[in-house]
Amino acid sequence: MEDNIALLKKWIQESDNIVFFGGAGVSTESGLPDFRSENGIFSAMSEYGYRPETILSHSFFERNPEVFFRYYKKTLLYPDAKPNDCHKALAKLEADGKLRAVITQNIDDLHQKAGSKKVFELHGTLYRNYCVKCGQEFPLEYVTKEEGVTRCNLCGGVVRPDVVLYEESLNEETIEKSVSFIANADVLIIGGTSLNVYPAAGLIRYYDGKKMVLINKSETPYDDKASLIITKSIGEVFREIVEF
Numbered sequence: 001m002e003d004n005i006a007l008l009k010k011w012i013q014e015s016d017n018i019v020f021f022g023g024a025g026v027s028t029e030s031g032l033p034d035f036r037s038e039n040g041i042f043s044a045m046s047e048y049g050y051r052p053e054t055i056l057s058h059s060f061f062e063r064n065p066e067v068f069f070r071y072y073k074k075t076l077l078y079p080d081a082k083p084n085d086c087h088k089a090l091a092k093l094e095a096d097g098k099l100r101a102v103i104t105q106n107i108d109d110l111h112q113k114a115g116s117k118k119v120f121e122l123h124g125t126l127y128r129n130y131c132v133k134c135g136q137e138f139p140l141e142y143v144t145k146e147e148g149v150t151r152c153n154l155c156g157g158v159v160r161p162d163v164v165l166y167e168e169s170l171n172e173e174t175i176e177k178s179v180s181f182i183a184n185a186d187v188l189i190i191g192g193t194s195l196n197v198y199p200a201a202g203l204i205r206y207y208d209g210k211k212m213v214l215i216n217k218s219e220t221p222y223d224d225k226a227s228l229i230i231t232k233s234i235g236e237v238f239r240e241i242v243e244f
Contacts, residue, residue, distance in 0.1 A: 004228045008189075009241040011211055016098050017186035020090055021204065023105045025192025025216060029084040029235045030110055057166035065158055069149045072161065076107075077126060079140060083114035086191065089238035091115035101181040105193060105200050107163050120178045122170055122200045124163035133157025170199060182206045191215040191234045195222050 012018060024032075048067050052075075054060055061068045083091075091114040093099035101118045102111050109127040111119045129138040131152035138159050143150045150159040164170055182188060183206040193216065195201040204212075204222055214226040215234050223229055230237055 004230050005232075005237060005240055008213055008228055008230070008237075011187050011213075012093070012098065012241060015186045015211075017184070018093060018099045019101050019103065019181045019185035019188050020099060021103045021182065021188065021190045021193070022086075023191075023193025023195075023197070026086050026104070026234060027081070027084075027106050027108050027110055028192070029086065029233065030078075030081045030108075032078050032081055032108060053166055058168050061160065061165060065149045070147075073144065073147065077140070077144060078108065079144060081108060081110060083110045085235040085244075086238045087111055087114035087116070088244050089242035092242055092244035094118060100185070101178075103178045103181065103203070105197060107161075120174050120181075122164075122174060122178065122203075124161070124171075126161050126163060128162035129159050130162055131155065131157040131159050175199075175203070178203055179206050183208075185209060187211040187213065189213045189215065190220075190222070190226075191237075193220070194218060195220040 048055060048071055050060070050067070052071070055068055055071045087110050090099060090102055090111065094116055101120060102116050103120045103122065104111060105122050107121065107123050107125050109125050127140045129140065129143050129150070130136065131138070131154070134152060134155045134157055136152055136154050143159065143161070151157065152159050182203055185207060186209065188207045188209060188211065190204065190213065193201070195204065210227060212226045213228045213230070214220060214223060215230045215232070215237050217231055217233070
């Protein structure tokens with residue numbers, strides 16, 4: 001394991017074309033729950049009588065906005081969460097001209113809070129919200145100031161988070177740019193993700209380089225394709241290899 005960390009550190013020192021692809025495990029060290037682990041958000045039937053996957057679907061949002069917003073505001077919002085050592089290390093690598101892009105499945109804005117500039121949010125972000133009727137945009141603070149369905153102060157339409165719900169497609173421009181960075185990367189570091197959520201996980205197939213690094217506590221479907229596998233805490237790994 002230590003040899004793998006040493007090799008990863010060497011690859012990072014030698015490269016100025018690193019791309020990071022991350023999932024929920026990147027944010028759990030900031031106190032956010034993941035989705036599919038034993039104690040994750042999706043681990044059991046919610047108190048609302050529906051599976052979380054159902055509540056977080058486009059059709060349910062349209063049919064039952066009251067339930068959607070109750071669940072969303074109680075379960076998904078962690079505005080006081082702070083970037084952890086992984087977020088900070090990636091921001092430092094970008095500032096040093098070594099990291100080209102962060103591609104994330106997370107919707108918590110923690111990469112940006114740490115200082116990362118080139119972030120592609122595959123599933124959108126809770127920090128952008130918009131009125132489905134007139135398109136007016138609102139910050140998260142507007143959404144959290146009161147309970148219930150959030151309404152636009154201009155037209156009265158529903159203000160929803162700019163995230164990809166079930167039954168919705170990922171943003172094509174975000175996908176295209178993410179694929180380009182992955183395909184052209186020298187070092188691809190994949191962290192905190194089981195690589196079981198599609199279509200996001202499928203983007204990894206576009207990397208055909210020789211330096212694919214997997215940092216995850218459990219096995220993934222891509223383990224046999226990885227050049228390095230590190231099963232330690234992702235924050236611990238980055239503390240060892242990046243000074244920030």
